[in-house]
Amino acid sequence: CSTMAAALFDGDTQLVKLSSFSENDNNSFAALQNRTIDVLVGRRVEKKYDFVSSLSLGGFHFSSPYYLENGSSSDDVSFFSVTTREDDATFSSFVNCVVLATLYAQEKHITRENSEQMPLSPIFGSELNWALRDAIAYSGSYDEIYAKNFGDVAEEDRGRNILNEYDTPQIHSFPGLSP
Numbered sequence: 001c002s003t004m005a006a007a008l009f010d011g012d013t014q015l016v017k018l019s020s021f022s023e024n025d026n027n028s029f030a031a032l033q034n035r036t037i038d039v040l041v042g043r044r045v046e047k048k049y050d051f052v053s054s055l056s057l058g059g060f061h062f063s064s065p066y067y068l069e070n071g072s073s074s075d076d077v078s079f080f081s082v083t084t085r086e087d088d089a090t091f092s093s094f095v096n097c098v099v100l101a102t103l104y105a106q107e108k109h110i111t112r113e114n115s116e117q118m119p120l121s122p123i124f125g126s127e128l129n130w131a132l133r134d135a136i137a138y139s140g141s142y143d144e145i146y147a148k149n150f151g152d153v154a155e156e157d158r159g160r161n162i163l164n165e166y167d168t169p170q171i172h173s174f175p176g177l178s179p
Contacts, residue, residue: 001041003145004082006138007098007131013138032060032085039095040083059086063096064103066145068160094124094131101132105141106163112140 005016019037021028023044031037045062065079082099084092101118104110110117115137122129139145142163146153155162 001039003102003135003139004039004095004098007094007135008128010130011134011138029060029083032083035085038084038091042080043083044078045081045083060084061086061089061092061096063092063099066099066102066142090124094128097121097123097132098135101135102139102142102145103163105136106143110136110141111144112137115140 001016001018002013005013009015019031021031021040021043023042028037028040028043032040045065061084063082063084065081067080069078082095084095086092105115105118108117115133118133118136120129121132124131140148146158146161
């Protein structure tokens with residue numbers, strides 16, 4: 001969430017209020033739906049929330065995964081993404097771009113220290129063309145974020161959470177989408 005704040009508010013992460021929910025607390029999705037919060041981070045993606053559910057919640061948009069639980073390549077593994085309301089496609093796209101920017105930065109060897117190398121992107125208007133650069137200046141590349149949350153883990157021990165190189169997808173394919 002602080003990375004999103006850095007992207008939206010010219011690097012100022014103090015302009016957001018962070019709320020905590022337990023992992024099994026469905027109130028987090030209700031808070032997102034009733035606009036108490038704008039972004040939900042740290043929850044497993046659950047297909048039941050991607051469509052209108054029996055909880056009378058509207059649909060949600062899930063960003064590209066930022067963490068994949070380990071399992072065999074044939075398993076339908078759990079993954080974590082940033083969740084936003086489905087009714088705000090522009091904001092959801094912005095959030096997804098911030099997630100993907102951390103992967104791009106990793107691929108291009110852009111870190112917090114050299115974040116000025118992150119290209120400006122006017123995709124959301126000229127007033128936000130610096131947003132992805134500010135996100136990387138605050139939190140760093142994917143590996144820097146991973147190390148901050150899980151420690152310095154060797155790539156061979158990170159399972160699906162390593163950046164692929166060359167002409168392959170940046171991270172493992174979306175779970176559950178392959179036959």
